[in-house]
Amino acid sequence: MTVTHSRAQRAAAEIYKILANGPDYERVPPLPETYWNACQRLLRMQEKARQRGWGAARNRVERRLLQVVADCSSHLHTLQEKLIETIRQRRLLNEQAIADDLRALSAEFDRVRIDLKHRSIAVETEPIVLQDIEFGRFRVVLNWISIPLYRAYRVIALAPHPASSKPDVTHPHVQEEALCEGDGQQAIRDALHQGRILDFFQLVRQILENYNPHNPYVRLEDWEACECHDCSDLIRDEGNRFRCASCEEDLCDACTIYCHDCGECFCADHSTRCPCCNKTYCCDCLAVCQQCHGKFCKECLDEQTCPQCRRATDEAEDAVDDFPAYDADGVETEELQTAHAAAAV
Amino acid sequence: MRVLLINNDGGGFADYVEISPNTSVQEFFRQRVPGRQPSDYLIRVNRLPVAADQMLQEGDRVSITPTKIEGGR
């Protein structure tokens, strides 16, 4: 797709206008007038102390003066650096050169589109392949209105093959459509601020065509590895990958919890232990004790009662059985009377 | 004579530089990016790819962009 002359010209005029104003952060900071004035005041005080022979006061004033002079010069130093940086960056192309850059894009990239309405320029890369992993083509969209701001462009995967563990990472150096420029950061910034749009797109493409194994969002060797939902470790080996039968999240070998009833695998959120036998179960396989309302495995429950509640019931029944209830005359025995008295308390 | 050199390597650099007449693209690259392989760079003259032995002309715009730039995270 070639870029028409008039379209390139109109876009270039707008880009030039935006860049000529310069980004906000290029504004040179004000002179350190306050510090300067403080220096002058302290110098007058120092002179007065000297004339009157006030040794201690003079020492104090001089120490303070030294501090303020240091602050003042550090401000001037910052200002100097800022100016150097600004002058270095402000080699802005003229409008015609920007238009030439835009027209030359078609010779470098497959699909070039200048959208005057949305103030954007988009190009497409060739399909990107890094160490045999295919990432497809990327569309790089530059919004020229945003050049003076922080994030002026997006890198969009057209046939995304994201990392299994991070769906928003579509390239080892692209997350949420933002390229981490790494070594290309300064060159990209300069190219954008100087209106060298062709260089900008070339730089972005060159970063996309390379892989820096020391600092990727996701390493190429981990591209297909998924993240364990519970411990966040990468599961590199398919044989160590499990899935919670309840929430279907991926789990590593170490985090997978086996239910001793249904035999399925579960995550920590969807499994628990039976407080009686301490075996692991899924939440659905436990049942409620009718007496204490605690949750137990079915093996530990007997007639919907947990062992502890059963024991308590049995002991109570045994206690009643142990007492000879009535004597031959049908009168309550002494033991039973005592037991009743105790129960009443 | 003068050409505009845009070096996109590292910190970036764009300025007019003085060269002697009859300097080829290859020679110019050797002078400006010593010790590096031209194959590791995209070299464009007036925005177009060129042959290494092409002679530079007054006012040419030469851009040098590394082919291997390492991204980060």
Ligand SMILES: [Zn+2]
């Ligand atoms: Zn885990």
Ligand SMILES: [Zn+2]
């Ligand atoms: Zn789960």
Ligand SMILES: [Zn+2]
């Ligand atoms: Zn279960």
Ligand SMILES: [Zn+2]
């Ligand atoms: Zn149990």
Ligand SMILES: [Zn+2]
């Ligand atoms: Zn119970």
